[in-house]
Amino acid sequence: MPYSPGSALRSVLALSCAGSALFAAPFAHAQQTAAPFAAAPAGVETTLDEISVAATGVPTPTAQVGSSVTVLTERTLEQQQRRTVPDALQQVPGLNVVQTGGPGGQTSVFIRGANSNHTKVLIDGIDATDPSNGNGSFDFGQLLTDDLARIEVLRGPQSGLYGSDAIGGVVSFTTKRGEGPARASLRLEGGSFGTFNQSGRISGSENGFDYSVSVSHFRAAATPVTPPDLVPFGRPIHPNFYDNETVSAKFGYQFTDTFRINSVTRFINSRLLLTGDDFSTFPAAPAAFRSEAAVQQVFTRNEAEWTPFAGFHNILAINYSNLFNRQQGPLDPLATPDATTGLGERTRFEYRGDYLLSPGNIVLFGAQRDEESLFTTSPGSVPNSLRARNGNTAGYGEVQLTPFDRAFLVANLRHDENDQFGPATTFRVAPSYILPFTDTRLKGSVGTGFKAPTLSQLYQSFPAFNFFANPNLRPEESLGYDAGFEQPLGDRVLVGATYYRNDFTNLINTNASFTSNENVGKAVSYGAEAFVSVRLSETLSGRVDYTNTVTKNEITGQELLRRPRHKGSATAFWNPLPGLTFSGTVIVLGSFVDGNRDFSVPRLKNPGFTLVNLAVNYDVSETVSVFGRIDNLFDRRYENPTGFLGPGLAVYGGVRMTTF
Numbered sequence: 251m252p253y254s255p256g257s258a259l260r261s262v263l264a265l266s267c268a269g270s271a272l273f274a275a276p277f278a279h280a281q282q283t284a285a286p287f288a289a290a291p292a293g294v295e296t297t298l299d300e301i302s303v304a305a306t307g308v309p310t311p312t313a314q315v316g317s318s319v320t321v322l323t324e325r326t327l328e329q330q331q332r333r334t335v336p337d338a339l340q341q342v343p344g345l346n347v348v349q350t351g352g353p354g355g356q357t358s359v360f361i362r363g364a365n366s367n368h369t370k371v372l373i374d375g376i377d378a379t380d381p382s383n384g385n386g387s388f389d390f391g392q393l394l395t396d397d398l399a400r401i402e403v404l405r406g407p408q409s410g411l412y413g414s415d416a417i418g419g420v421v422s423f424t425t426k427r428g429e430g431p432a433r434a435s436l437r438l439e440g441g442s443f444g445t446f447n448q449s450g451r452i453s454g455s456e457n458g459f460d461y462s463v464s465v466s467h468f469r470a471a472a473t474p475v476t477p478p479d480l481v482p483f484g485r486p487i488h489p490n491f492y493d494n495e496t497v498s499a500k501f502g503y504q505f506t507d508t509f510r511i512n513s514v515t516r517f518i519n520s521r522l523l524l525t526g527d528d529f530s531t532f533p534a535a536p537a538a539f540r541s542e543a544a545v546q547q548v549f550t551r552n553e554a555e556w557t558p559f560a561g562f563h564n565i566l567a568i569n570y571s572n573l574f575n576r577q578q579g580p581l582d583p584l585a586t587p588d589a590t591t592g593l594g595e596r597t598r599f600e601y602r603g604d605y606l607l608s609p610g611n612i613v614l615f616g617a618q619r620d621e622e623s624l625f626t627t628s629p630g631s632v633p634n635s636l637r638a639r640n641g642n643t644a645g646y647g648e649v650q651l652t653p654f655d656r657a658f659l660v661a662n663l664r665h666d667e668n669d670q671f672g673p674a675t676t677f678r679v680a681p682s683y684i685l686p687f688t689d690t691r692l693k694g695s696v697g698t699g700f701k702a703p704t705l706s707q708l709y710q711s712f713p714a715f716n717f718f719a720n721p722n723l724r725p726e727e728s729l730g731y732d733a734g735f736e737q738p739l740g741d742r743v744l745v746g747a748t749y750y751r752n753d754f755t756n757l758i759n760t761n762a763s764f765t766s767n768e769n770v771g772k773a774v775s776y777g778a779e780a781f782v783s784v785r786l787s788e789t790l791s792g793r794v795d796y797t798n799t800v801t802k803n804e805i806t807g808q809e810l811l812r813r814p815r816h817k818g819s820a821t822a823f824w825n826p827l828p829g830l831t832f833s834g835t836v837i838v839l840g841s842f843v844d845g846n847r848d849f850s851v852p853r854l855k856n857p858g859f860t861l862v863n864l865a866v867n868y869d870v871s872e873t874v875s876v877f878g879r880i881d882n883l884f885d886r887r888y889e890n891p892t893g894f895l896g897p898g899l900a901v902y903g904g905v906r907m908t909t910f
Contacts, residue, residue, distance in 0.1 A: 351524070
């Protein structure tokens with residue numbers, strides 16, 4: 251089946267016309283939030299409260315939410331100069347970010363010990379998971395940060411609101427919305443590993459119409475990612491080449507005081523040249539020739555908002571995603587293999603409403619219908635192609651209550667009916683209470699999660715390897731809870747800690763004969779997250795986070811792979827002069843269990859690593875800024891996962907220009 255980005259774009263345009271709607275954000279009435287406490291600009295009064303949308307579905311101060319949530323704002327991303335999502339997420343507590351080498355490498359996120367495919371990923375409210383992916387895990391490696399207004403990371407089972415995949419948590423991305431007079435910006439950046447990045451944005455609003463169009467180009471032409479000790483003598487070592495072009499557009503039009511239409515579209519085109527493995531030897535070694543992985547992805551959401559009277563807000567939306575991937579290699583010019591391709595599509599029809607009963611008391615409700623499909627080609631296999639589809643219908647409800655002063659409660663319930671495996675019902679309850687006099691915030695949550703079997707697990711067989719699909723698979727399930735506190739110490743210090751536990755059942759693993767998958771797995775994870783956030787002065791602030799995670803496969807009794815027991819991070823921001831900002835980030839990852847590159851050694855100890863990153867921004871004028879950063883300051887050679895080098899010492903610099 252021939253494929254081109256144009257075919258995906260044509261599908262998007264057709265849906266846009268059918269939807270008669272334009273999208274601005276998953277919940278367009280959400281307001282832009284203040285920067286996190288640790289990243290507050292000098293001279294601006296900072297409160298300990300942040301706003302979260304992902305935690306409840308409507309903008310809510312985090313002090314009123316029992317769930318554990320981290321918010322990274324546009325300002326934080328810009329000050330730290332995090333250009334890719336994997337780099338930005340490394341500082342978030344409770345997460346382990348695993349990337350196969352440098353930019354563009356396959357990137358997985360493990361939240362609180364859950365599997366990498368137990369994370370729900372939303373881009374402007376669009377389910378971003380690829381239906382053609384074998385185990386349903388999301389590749390964070392293709393996401394750039396230039397157009398992002400905020401990243402929210404919600405930890406713990408969240409299926410009561412978000413349905414399948416939200417066993418470990420939710421990562422929600424919201425792109426920038428046009429505001430104020432017309433404005434154009436341009437950023438140019440260059441540096442180590444053949445890096446040359448450009449981004450531009452045009453945005454504004456006038457007469458009820460708002461718009462934001464961003465174009466980003468990221469290129470890292472020569473990132474060394476292959477450990478030399480794995481390469482046979484005399485075999486060349488090739489660096490990774492990565493090129494990413496991302497275009498995003500967000501539009502909205504306010505027809506009347508009660509009716510608005512919104513639209514968002516995101517297109518990603520990327521190409522990665524990487525060194526794969528040569529399996530002609532045992533153990534496998536890095537191949538003599540590079541392989542190619544190409545990705546084209548389109549995400550779009552079109553919606554109409556209607557508020558017939560104050561306090562009653564309604565959204566009708568159509569989401570569509572089209573994700574194409576192509577792998578080929580090793581690219582031996584004398585014997586280049588045919589390419590393997592995958593095409594996943596998802597369409598969602600959605601209604602959501604929220605009604606304000608009284609100040610602090612909200613009812614939220616909604617319904618969704620999802621259709622997902624895959625088409626894969628694998629030359630040499632029998633059969634060499636597969637088409638499959640599945641659907642899901644769901645309804646959910648949530649209450650957000652303030653039963654009495656300083657007490658808050660969020661509770662939700664969701665029921666899914668899957669066309670293949672039938673019903674699944676999930677819930678979440680998250681109370682929070684602020685004690686008088688001390689202002690201690692007590693918080694907690696308990697909830698359930700599930701993950702539906704993927705289309706590949708249900709329908710894709712590999713007869714040549716005596717491995718067959720299992721259409722009778724049931725969803726993976728989890729029950730999780732957490733409890734913690736946050737304590738302000740004066741106006742400048744906030745401390746907190748949270749204990750959590752998750753029990754995973756019905757995990758999908760291979761059966762004893764290695765001929766199919768079965769729901770036979772059980773696991774547990776538990777631990778604690780703690781932090782201290784400080785504003786030392788009007789110009790200097792910082793934050794320290796620590797995460798302890800214990801995991802166990804309850805069938806084998808062994809620790810789960812790629813879940814470090816200890817993780818710490820520290821961030822600091824210093825604004826010594828007007829327009830001049832320094833930032834520093836330290837990431838400390840403790841040792842963890844992993845397999846070697848080809849898993850011929852299934853369990854070994856990875857020693858972990860420490861990274862130090864520095865960045866500086868200076869506003870030369872109101873329209874021109876210069877910036878620079880140093881990543882991995884001490885040139886730490888580390889592998890996460892084992893067998894793939896992380897980038898060493900790197901220096902970058904550039905200029906940003908803005909017109910008003």
